[in-house]
Amino acid sequence: MTRQLHAFALSPYCRKVRLALAEKGLGVDLVETKPWERPHALVRLNPAGETPVLVEEDGTVVVDSMAICEYLEEAYPDVPLLPRRLDARAEARRLVAWFDGRFRAEVTETLLDEKVMRRMRRDGGPDSDFIRLGAANLRAHLAYLSQLADRRNWLAGEALTLADFAAAAHLSCLDYIGEVDWEAYPAAKTWYARIKSRPAFRTLLSDHVPGIPAAAHYADVDF
């Protein structure tokens, strides 16, 4: 059996794991999954009914996006995505938690959920107050990301880490729907252009979600 990842294309958690797999040079078959339909194949692997779920060639099942990333670090250490120093590892994990916790709650769950996921789940129309709030929060987060990108080589320090992939995973979902005003945040744009041009990013740029067309510049490396 080949390695499989049960994933939904516009899930930032799935994207983080796909980036980590690709950067480490690990091939994977994507099993396109709509978690809100609670498909049997997913719930059998993960009683929480959430993507991503990794199924290794030997049948090992790994659940939860950060647990998968930690597992990949341990199982395939040749291309490390966490630094060696303990304090630098802690900083990378802090930023993963920042994007998967705070950014998710303040931006992704408002903008992406209102604009796309409700439509996909056939769960009513978008709430314009939420969209305005999400857009304002996104500006605050882009300012913070610009600060980091301005004074560091990558978000957590000298090396590319899971922090960059967590951030890029959320922002690429928002970029797919054309919500990111990159011109207003040049340092963030430079960082995103660098990560977008990596070979590992190609898998994301060819994503196509039925019924949700990508913004014109989404797949363009010179955006």
Place this chain on the structure above:
Amino acid sequence: MTRQLHAFALSPYCRKVRLALAEKGLGVDLVETKPWERPHALVRLNPAGETPVLVEEDGTVVVDSMAICEYLEEAYPDVPLLPRRLDARAEARRLVAWFDGRFRAEVTETLLDEKVMRRMRRDGGPDSDFIRLGAANLRAHLAYLSQLADRRNWLAGEALTLADFAAAAHLSCLDYIGEVDWEAYPAAKTWYARIKSRPAFRTLLSDHVPGIPAAAHYADVDF
């Protein structure tokens, strides 16, 4: 400087870290913190304004409860709280994510937030619909925990892991306010009695939150 943990007594995330520190035999000064007041000392260490934050003797700052636990595993491996086998580590991390993600959203944030945190934040009275929903969700989770405790020595397998501490951290907060009907879930009760009697648990049993008295049996190891 001694090791410090900025923590709030009824935060399950802080409790998980306190249990991990105590089990590893690492002394710590608790800096009692009310994160919703956004105290300067906290926000300076963690721009997300959340507890727990660990400050090591050498000044290293570690933010986010799971990042702290992973850091403690790496810095102080003598008493491991994750198994050695990669698939067993993944299972322990899955359960940490289950309790800190799903259990938090379905139980802790409804029951504990409505019954206690609103009062502490002076943010209106409890909503009885939420409390009923949280109580029903708690029963479903206790049934799942009983299943795990019935067929395994500890929740993630043979050894005590961070999964047990994550679960005990949430349940001990709910037990503090007397919300857990242990008698209806004997396997869960046996598991909780075992973890409650560990020396590492003593720090939690002496907690006293001003204005929120602990339930009569809270500190009783024979409950």
